[in-house]
Amino acid sequence: MNATILPNSEKHYPVLLKEILSIISPQNGGTFIDCTLGLGGYSKAILKFKNTKVISLDRDIKCKSVAENIAKEKKNRFLFYNKRFSEIDQIEFKNSKIKAIIFDLGYSFSQIKDPSKGLSFENKGELNMRLGLNNFSASEVINKMSQKDLELIFKYFGEDKDSKIISKKIVEQRTKSNINTEKLVNIINSVKKKGGKIHNATKIFQAIRIFVNKEISELIYGLINSAKIIDIDGIILAVSFHSLEDKIIKYFFKSLSEDKKVSRYLPEEKNYNKLFQAVNKKPIVPTQTEIDINKPSRSAKLRYAIKKKNLINFEGDFIKKFSKLLEIEDLSKKL
Numbered sequence: 001m002n003a004t005i006l007p008n009s010e011k012h013y014p015v016l017l018k019e020i021l022s023i024i025s026p027q028n029g030g031t032f033i034d035c036t037l038g039l040g041g042y043s044k045a046i047l048k049f050k051n052t053k054v055i056s057l058d059r060d061i062k063c064k065s066v067a068e069n070i071a072k073e074k075k076n077r078f079l080f081y082n083k084r085f086s087e088i089d090q091i092e093f094k095n096s097k098i099k100a101i102i103f104d105l106g107y108s109f110s111q112i113k114d115p116s117k118g119l120s121f122e123n124k125g126e127l128n129m130r131l132g133l134n135n136f137s138a139s140e141v142i143n144k145m146s147q148k149d150l151e152l153i154f155k156y157f158g159e160d161k162d163s164k165i166i167s168k169k170i171v172e173q174r175t176k177s178n179i180n181t182e183k184l185v186n187i188i189n190s191v192k193k194k195g196g197k198i199h200n201a202t203k204i205f206q207a208i209r210i211f212v213n214k215e216i217s218e219l220i221y222g223l224i225n226s227a228k229i230i231d232i233d234g235i236i237l238a239v240s241f242h243s244l245e246d247k248i249i250k251y252f253f254k255s256l257s258e259d260k261k262v263s264r265y266l267p268e269e270k271n272y273n274k275l276f277q278a279v280n281k282k283p284i285v286p287t288q289t290e291i292d293i294n295k296p297s298r299s300a301k302l303r304y305a306i307k308k309k310n311l312i313n314f315e316g317d318f319i320k321k322f323s324k325l326l327e328i329e330d331l332s333k334k335l
């Protein structure tokens with residue numbers, strides 16, 4: 001789930017960086033959008049090439065110091081906005097032609113290690129999980145939402161088979177005292193048998209994080225709005241870390257891509273009736289060498305597509321396809 005990994009405290013390995021650079025060709029210059037600045041891995045790598053500019057976003061205000069350090073060095077070539085990427089269409093690009101928009105989803109190593117964020121099940125304190133610019137915390141979700149709603153969140157966002165029993169236990173236990181991270185992990189452990197490949201709490205924590213950060217609508221509208229603002233021949237790239245994200249990205253690119261071969265006798269743009277040109281059917285994944293250096297990169301999947309046509313109202317089917325997930329996200333309106 002986390003792309004930015006620091007196996008030792010010094011080194012930062014941005015996931016699939018070599019592959020991303022070879023797709024976006026920064027050596028030819030141009031303006032790029034890094035939707036998830038994090039520790040700045042992609043932005044810094046792009047800015048090493050002359051005649052490049054990077055516009056970056058991150059919902060976590062703590063990334064501002066990363067941005068300030070980059071800006072000191074690269075002055076007029078780098079900008080940072082503390083915004084959610086679903087709002088990418090609200091940024092003023094001053095007629096810059098955008099060559100590529102990159103999403104590296106999830107959270108960074110420094111965020112999971114930050115106890116104030118409460119993302120890790122190794123934490124002892126309050127449940128939180130807010131990455132930044134949120135309306136409610138994980139503590140409110142776990143301590144206030146109904147059993148049925150919790151069950152739906154765990155089932156759809158965590159795909160956890162014990163969603164019902166875990167949600168029942170939470171509702172039972174919270175009548176005695178508020179549930180914090182430690183208590184939640186204990187409840188999950190009391191339901192599940194030990195010895196699985198992943199930590200017992202992984203799926204439930206993933207579900208809560210997705211819900212708190214509205215990661216489904218962020219991704220859906222991040223992709224839609226990127227497709228609206230990017231220029232013809234611009235590339236949208238997304239690195240995901242779990243199957244729910246990958247399903248959304250795959251459907252977006254596939255359902256809006258032209259499959260047929262392009263005739264070489266027509267001017268290229270006229271050949272495309274769909275928004276994108278299909279590129280790879282299969283996602284790009286890290287090499288064994290990358291996984292050996294940076295183990296958690298093993299779950300990363302990169303997909304991308306090239307915009308070929310300006311279309312309006314292309315998003316209806318895409319939103320409809322994931323309407324159940326968006327409905328679950330909307331349960332937060334009850335908070």
Ligand SMILES: C[S@@+](CC[C@H](N)C(=O)[O-])C[C@H]1O[C@@H](n2cnc3c(N)ncnc32)[C@H](O)[C@@H]1O
Nearest residue numbers: 003014036038039040041058059084085104218
């Ligand atoms: C995996 S890290 C990115 C790492 C980055 N590529 C690097 O090399 O340092 C993901 C980042 O995306 C940010 N993020 C997650 N969801 C976001 C959203 N909806 N809008 C903006 N930023 C978001 C997180 O705060 C985090 O800093």
